[in-house]
Amino acid sequence: MADILSRLSRDRLKDVCRALNLEEAGREKNVLVERIVSGGRPAPADSPDQEDGGDDAGTLVLTNPAPKSPKNGNGAKGVKATAPKGPKGVNDLAQVLSYRHADRRKNNPEVGMVDPDTDPAQPKTKWAYDPHLDPALQFDVGRAQVEKLIDDALASGDQTVMGAALEQLKRQAAPYLNWAGKAERTSFDIDTVSLHVHERIDPASILTAVRTRMRGEKPAQPKMQLGLFSAPGSAPR
Amino acid sequence: MPSKRDVLTELSRDELVDAADAFGVELQDRRSKDTAMEALG
Numbered sequence: 001m002a003d004i005l006s007r008l009s010r011d012r013l014k015d016v017c018r019a020l021n022l023e024e025a026g027r028e029k030n031v032l033v034e035r036i037v038s039g040g041r042p043a044p045a046d047s048p049d050q051e052d053g054g055d056d057a058g059t060l061v062l063t064n065p066a067p068k069s070p071k072n073g074n075g076a077k078g079v080k081a082t083a084p085k086g087p088k089g090v091n092d093l094a095q096v097l098s099y100r101h102a103d104r105r106k107n108n109p110e111v112g113m114v115d116p117d118t119d120p121a122q123p124k125t126k127w128a129y130d131p132h133l134d135p136a137l138q139f140d141v142g143r144a145q146v147e148k149l150i151d152d153a154l155a156s157g158d159q160t161v162m163g164a165a166l167e168q169l170k171r172q173a174a175p176y177l178n179w180a181g182k183a184e185r186t187s188f189d190i191d192t193v194s195l196h197v198h199e200r201i202d203p204a205s206i207l208t209a210v211r212t213r214m215r216g217e218k219p220a221q222p223k224m225q226l227g228l229f230s231a232p233g234s235a236p237r
Numbered sequence: 238m239p240s241k242r243d244v245l246t247e248l249s250r251d252e253l254v255d256a257a258d259a260f261g262v263e264l265q266d267r268r269s270k271d272t273a274m275e276a277l278g
Contacts, residue, residue: 001241004256004277008248016247020239039238 005033030096108199119194128187146172245274253277 005013006029013032017024022039026032146169153165212218245253253273257264266272 001244003260004248005244007256007259008252012252016244019247020243022239036239036244 002033002037005036006030105199107196109196110199110201114194114196114198119196122192122194124189125192126187126189131186142172242274242278245278 005016008016008029010027010029010032013029013036014024014026016036017032020036022035024032026035149165149168153162156162248256250268250270250273253270254264254267256262257273257276260277262276264272264276
């Protein structure tokens with residue numbers, strides 16, 4: 001019976017639980033299957049489907065082994081060749097350990113946990129230059145050129161040279177557009193944005209990636225065009 | 238505690254036929270849900 005039920009999806013198992021007046025809470029299929037087979041006995045206290053992550057956090061906890069089920073055939077006739085011929089005993093299956101972390105990473109809310117209510121818009125932040133910086137020695141190249149021009153003209157004693165120097169000074173004094181530093185101000189306001197990354201932990205993707213790496217294979221390339229922000233299927237996030 | 242037949246009753250015909258195929262159970266009539274339930278029950 002458990003092998004038959006393990007072929008169903010989690011949502012379908014919940015439907016069966018609902019139809020049989022059993023508790024439908026639980027995120028893992030084996031918990032639902034066990035509940036249906038056992039007739040609705042309460043799930044173990046250290047079941048991974050509990051949200052509190054309390055005392056067992058960060059420890060390895062032996063849970064009910066998931067029944068090994070063949071790939072979902074979806075009605076395909078080819079399943080028969082690869083499927084097991086009969087139900088296996090529970091003792092023949094590998095034991096599954098649940099590892100849970102008590103610590104939570106910052107700024108990594110789960111998908112759907114952030115909305116305008118939980119993460120409202122913040123007022124603008126004012127960024128200003130520090131007025132208490134130490135003075136720095138500056139050298140005005142243009143002024144040095146003007147002084148050199150005047151000194152050379154006076155030293156020559158020639159009226160023609162002095163006239164040429166005055167014309168050059170007049171040209172240098174002409175108005176011009178100074179583009180450098182035109183956007184600089186003492187301070188400016190910027191929008192305060194909430195910096196976080198939506199975290200989506202997909203156990204199926206993680207298991208696929210681990211299995212692929214253990215085999216030493218390269219991740220399978222998707223055959224369809226991915227979305228702009230979608231990750232490859234085998235990449236754990 | 239639901240019986241095995243109660244659980245099988247909640248499954249659709251296609252799910253029962255798939256399970257029968259997966260476990261190598263021969264079905265006389267693949268169009269009948271009762272047949273699949275009898276074979277798996």
